[in-house]
Amino acid sequence: MKTQTYTLNLGPQHPSTHGVFRIILELDGETVVKATPVPGYLHRGIEKLAEARTYTQVIPYTDRMDYMAAMLMNWGYVAAVEKLMGVEVPERAEYVRVIVGELSRIASHMIAVGAMGGDIGAITAFTYTFRDREYVLDLLEMVSGSRMTFSYFRVGGVAEDLPEEFFPAVRKFLAELPGMCDEYDGLVTGNEIFQARTKFVGVIPPEVGINYSLSGPTLRGSGVNYDLRKVRPYGVYDRFDFEVPLGQNGDCFDRFWIRIEEMRQSGRIIQQALEQLPEGPIQAKVPKVIKPPVGDAYVEIESSKGAYGAYLISDGSPKPYRVHFRRPSFINLGYLGKLCEGWKIADVIAILGSIDIVLGEVDC
């Protein structure tokens, strides 16, 4: 009997590709023989546009890359400019950065958790995480005035100080956060069917993860203890006491479970940051027109998706000569083609959900 493989297009328009992402699958029945990811459907030319903007004008573009964790996107870029200029960020600004950065990370992980649950079929988990994410967005709206694309960071600090009504609201949120994580654990993590769908599916061996430059929960799921906040602490991260959850098997379940645990740890960090928050200015004395000296700088921070870096080349003018972003979602997708081989279509969805990509970041 002769069978034939057929090509199925998990097209750009699909409920589960987390945006406009295309995977060309060659299938033998239901099993994937070859998977070819085709990114680029959301390419907006941010790196090219940045060459025609001043350094501060590039900050809103970084929001639009990983729009789920926009604060962290701002941070990486602004830190690179500061390194280039040699600006020292005041203490209070660093702590505020940690607080809003970790809140952004929680928001991003909530989407990752909910979207993965929704892809696998637990649509209720999707609505629960979105309901809880509203709290975080309200907090960030209090701080920056916007719910998704904040543009809150500035070279040398942040734009505005935290308002008075922020503190009781964030304390209330932190008190409820463990309950929210327990709810997701109860509904999804412990569910038999969910575990059957995700355990030992899409296993990434640790050496392969390191060879393919994976980072973030995708790499930590395989047990590699590499969190930039601990390995190369930036800002004031060395003053906080938190754990880095690690997976054991490197399967989809571990990557999912790590994100819920990271949410809890982020809650701890915010708690400590609130306690240690000093008084002081929230922006360093930077000139109105930012003209860094000639040279280049590369800074990497731990974004919610992985190691996010910004590489700047300056030629002394107010506009950058070249900006390049090391986007974790894009690098993490490098292994997707080989990872999907041998699994069923349903597993491709689970694997894609567990890597947690954001198309704004993939295509830039």
Added chain:
Amino acid sequence: MGETIFVDLTAWLRGLMGGLGVPDLYNEIILMVVKMTAVILFVALNAIWLVYMERKLCAYIQSRVGPRHHGPLGLLQPIFDVVKLMTKEIILSKNVDLVVFLLAPILIVVPPIVAYGLLPFGKGMVAIDMNIGLFFLVAVTSLSTIIFWMAGWASNNKYSLLGGMRVVAQMVSYELPLVLAMLGVVMITGTMNLSGIVEAQNGIWFIFTQPIAFLVFFIAGIAETNRPPFDLVEGESEIISGPYTEYGGMGFAMFYGLAEFANLLVISSMCVVLFLGGWLAPFGWDFIPSWVWFFLKLYLVIFLFMWVRWTYPRIRVDQLMTFGWKVLVPLTLANIFITGTGIYIYRAIGW
């Protein structure tokens, strides 16, 4: 009270026509037509109500509110949905198999309505009282399989084809646990007549004497109606809508509204009749008419089905087959074995 309202109505109609001088044969035929119309109306009205109930229930489970715009509490939502769907264009893509493509949504509602003709709604209220009622029910519900497959094939779309293949695999492999679970009940009652099965539960409902069979029947029922956690046929996040992807307008309404909920009604009614005592009142609370009891139990089971739907994620196709063949079938076989030995022992003791 209202206990015998439908029986009295039938008797009155019979008397009326006899009085008008209609020959007995035509009398029966006209009454049969009336009964069939009543059954079709029942299924259609319930399906429309279930559209609303599903959306409201799923909304509250997901901490939302659901339809609230049209009519008080959104009660007119299904009517607006029906009108909208009727006015939509049925897009025929290139190279669809036209006859099969158009026949599939029409045929999909036939098996559930046929099955509904046999179910006892109350004391003496059966449209068709067949001696092999259960057997006929099983045969008719299996027909849905091929109609889903028709829809998947005719759409000329790889996603639909995949869905169609999945649906055949799923429905065929879950027929067996469904039937074997029913076999336990038939062994105890010794009859396949549905009214007989209900009356045999006079002392104790079969959910207590056959708990495993009930559980297996419930799970296999979810698989038969293609609902989550077994909805990989209409996978949504994987194959968009499986066999129904290419259907628009009324075709879509037939599949998603009528067929799904009509099938759900049939499986829930079978659950109620076989395991929950049909129209029998619990604890002998006779003051509520039997058909109201049937209704209440029916909606309790439907509520259970919907609750399970919105809680569990989707199961994968090979795990589904493993579960069906390697877990449910041995369980039901064990159940039959235990039931058989139990019956033998009871007869030997003389209970």
